[in-house]
Amino acid sequence: MIRAYTIASGKGGTGKTTVTANLGTALAQHGRETCIVDTDVGMANLGLVLGLAETPITLHEVLAGTASIQDAMYVGPYGLKVVPSGLSLQGFQNANPERLRDVMCDLTDRCDFLLLDAPAGIGTDGVIPLTVADEVLLVVNPEISSIVDALKIKILTETVGGTIGGAILNRAILEETDMNRRKIEKTLGVSIIDTVPEDANVRRAAAAKTPVVVRSPGSESSKAFRRIAATLAGIP
Numbered sequence: 538m539i540r541a542y543t544i545a546s547g548k549g550g551t552g553k554t555t556v557t558a559n560l561g562t563a564l565a566q567h568g569r570e571t572c573i574v575d576t577d578v579g580m581a582n583l584g585l586v587l588g589l590a591e592t593p594i595t596l597h598e599v600l601a602g603t604a605s606i607q608d609a610m611y612v613g614p615y616g617l618k619v620v621p622s623g624l625s626l627q628g629f630q631n632a633n634p635e636r637l638r639d640v641m642c643d644l645t646d647r648c649d650f651l652l653l654d655a656p657a658g659i660g661t662d663g664v665i666p667l668t669v670a671d672e673v674l675l676v677v678n679p680e681i682s683s684i685v686d687a688l689k690i691k692i693l694t695e696t697v698g699g700t701i702g703g704a705i706l707n708r709a710i711l712e713e714t715d716m717n718r719r720k721i722e723k724t725l726g727v728s729i730i731d732t733v734p735e736d737a738n739v740r741r742a743a744a745a746k747t748p749v750v751v752r753s754p755g756s757e758s759s760k761a762f763r764r765i766a767a768t769l770a771g772i773p
């Protein structure tokens with residue numbers, strides 16, 4: 538049975554795209570048919586961090602009603618399917634976020650796991666992804682601003698009929714975290730599935746346009762991403 542997750546946060550830069558790319562790759566490494574979709578139609582960068590060079594058709598055209606989802610699907614590491622968004626402002630303006638609901642039906646026929654990389658903020662393009670997945674996973678950093686914004690997304694998700702599945706605490710620096718795990722869970726009212734540490738390998742991998750789970754598989758962040766993927770896939 539397919540599981541669809543929206544990777545959301547409220548605040549920008551918490552690591553949604555990084556988590557989507559690496560969890561998707563780790564699920565593919567685990568042999569799960571996985572598709573990741575850049576629903577951040579305004580500030581698309583999932584294709585960029587995966588080094589997809591030629592993407593003439595993207596989610597922009599699909600949401601504009603001029604292309605089908607198959608046409609916008611590219612192959613990433615380990616057979617991961619990737620639907621990038623386009624970079625042009627015109628493409629963003631032509632994309633109708635509401636069409637994502639129809640696209641979901643086509644996508645769910647094609648994979649075991651579907652991850653939607655959500656935009657920051659609470660505009661229409663941000664709200665739809667909160668409603669179409671089975672669960673929303675909140676990516677939070679150990680800072681009060683990130684937690685407060687995630688709390689807004691939690692409330693918004695519940696208001697629009699979505700389901701929060703848990704949180705991923707990203708960029709954690711154990712000794713220096715402003716807020717520890719238990720305090721974050723209490724403030725957010727959401728349990729933390731796992732923690733991904735602050736890791737320079739993540740930035741190096743992004744610069745190399747390769748997921749860290751491929752470029753530095755032995756790194757602590759890669760271990761965390763593989764652990765979370767195993768949890769989602771029910772692998773002991």
Ligand code: ADP
Nearest residue numbers: 549550551552553554555708734735736739743
């Ligand atoms: P978002 O999609 O939420 O805006 P990104 O995934 O683009 O966030 O991440 C923002 C920046 O933080 C990127 O430069 C990324 O490489 C970096 N980053 C994300 N997670 C980590 C981490 N665990 N350790 C170090 N850098 C990270």
Ligand code: MG
Nearest residue numbers: 553554577582
């Ligand atoms: Mg992003």
